[in-house]
Amino acid sequence: MAVSLTGRHFLKLLDFTPEEIRYLLDLSADLKAKKHAGEPHRYLEGKNVALIFEKTSTRTRCAFEVGAADLGMHAVYLDPSASQIGKKESIADTARVLGRMFDGIEYRGYGQERVEELAEYAGVPVWNGLTTEFHPTQMIADVLTMEEEFGRDGMRGRKVTFMGDAGNNVGNSLMVVCAKLGIDFCACGPAEQMPDAQLVETCREVAAQTGATITLTPDVDEGVGGASVVYTDIWVSMGESADLWGERIRLLSPYQVTTELMAKAAPDAIFMHCLPSFHDRKTTIGEEVFQKFGLPELEVTDEVFEGPRSRVFDEAENRLHSIKAVMLATLR
Numbered sequence: 001m002a003v004s005l006t007g008r009h010f011l012k013l014l015d016f017t018p019e020e021i022r023y024l025l026d027l028s029a030d031l032k033a034k035k036h037a038g039e040p041h042r043y044l045e046g047k048n049v050a051l052i053f054e055k056t057s058t059r060t061r062c063a064f065e066v067g068a069a070d071l072g073m074h075a076v077y078l079d080p081s082a083s084q085i086g087k088k089e090s091i092a093d094t095a096r097v098l099g100r101m102f103d104g105i106e107y108r109g110y111g112q113e114r115v116e117e118l119a120e121y122a123g124v125p126v127w128n129g130l131t132t133e134f135h136p137t138q139m140i141a142d143v144l145t146m147e148e149e150f151g152r153d154g155m156r157g158r159k160v161t162f163m164g165d166a167g168n169n170v171g172n173s174l175m176v177v178c179a180k181l182g183i184d185f186c187a188c189g190p191a192e193q194m195p196d197a198q199l200v201e202t203c204r205e206v207a208a209q210t211g212a213t214i215t216l217t218p219d220v221d222e223g224v225g226g227a228s229v230v231y232t233d234i235w236v237s238m239g240e241s242a243d244l245w246g247e248r249i250r251l252l253s254p255y256q257v258t259t260e261l262m263a264k265a266a267p268d269a270i271f272m273h274c275l276p277s278f279h280d281r282k283t284t285i286g287e288e289v290f291q292k293f294g295l296p297e298l299e300v301t302d303e304v305f306e307g308p309r310s311r312v313f314d315e316a317e318n319r320l321h322s323i324k325a326v327m328l329a330t331l332r
Contacts, residue, residue: 011127014206023329042070054110068327104125104127130169161188164252184213190251230272234277245293256299258300258303271300
């Protein structure tokens with residue numbers, strides 16, 4: 001039976017079947033091919049979308065704005081100072097106002113309950129650009145990147161390992177998408193930074209149906225051994241206190257992705273990172289952390305980040321194509 005996502009919200013991948021996720025991956029690949037060939041694909045001409053950003057972003061904003069333009073839409077960006085959502089106006093009221101003016105609404109911000117409430121009241125598709133708990137558009141881009149390396153459906157039975165702060169929104173979402181698609185997932189890090197136990201149990205129930213495995217381990221050798229994908233993220237996320245750096249460095253330094261760590265993975269393993277990354281001192285935060293703690297590189301070394309096994313910029317580009325697929329699938 002043909003898949004249709006018209007009118008659906010895109011809030012978390014637990015809401016979607018493996019077949020629906022496969023549909024979004026194939027649509028992403030098709031839109032990428034059209035983009036690279038210079039083939040127009042203004043399938044949503046005349047539609048308007050609102051982009052609510054309570055947390056700022058480079059890749060997510062650019063992907064939604066360029067993607068909307070490529071599809072023939074007009075996008076209105078609402079930054080943290082431009083929207084009164086939850087401040088002067090309730091989330092429900094904001095949703096009902098914007099839903100009368102726009103054909104779709106993106107939200108990037110804090111708790112998952114905020115995007116869920118937007119979706120409840122908007123009357124139009126709502127897309128999760130990132131919440132504290134989940135980052136679903138990133139996952140479509142990530143699996144697309146993996147399949148460009150290993151082939152369509154080539155990840156089934158392979159192992160993806162998330163190193164470090166595995167309980168953040170990217171770690172959570174990577175575990176979900178792996179469970180849905182039959183990909184073995186490993187969270188490798190300290191117990192304090194592991195995914196929520198209830199989410200792990202839910203993913204294990206999903207994995208039992210798809211043939212995937214879910215592993216949590218503090219042991220680096222066990223975690224990275226045999227992995228086709230080694231994935232990491234920054235150690236202190238946007239919105240978290242800078243006071244956490246000392247504790248996170250203490251906990252997560254053993255999980256820094258180095259050339260030596262990559263050598264323990266599968267011979268054809270690739271490195272992935274959702275960005276931004278503190279792989280050198282060329283950022284304000286990177287320099288501040290170096291001055292305070294003496295570490296010139298944090299979650300990944302520059303040698304790995306810039307090395308031949310890194311796919312981080314393919315992954316970043318694929319945010320555009322995956323987000324276009326989500327908007328097109330839900331609006332056409």
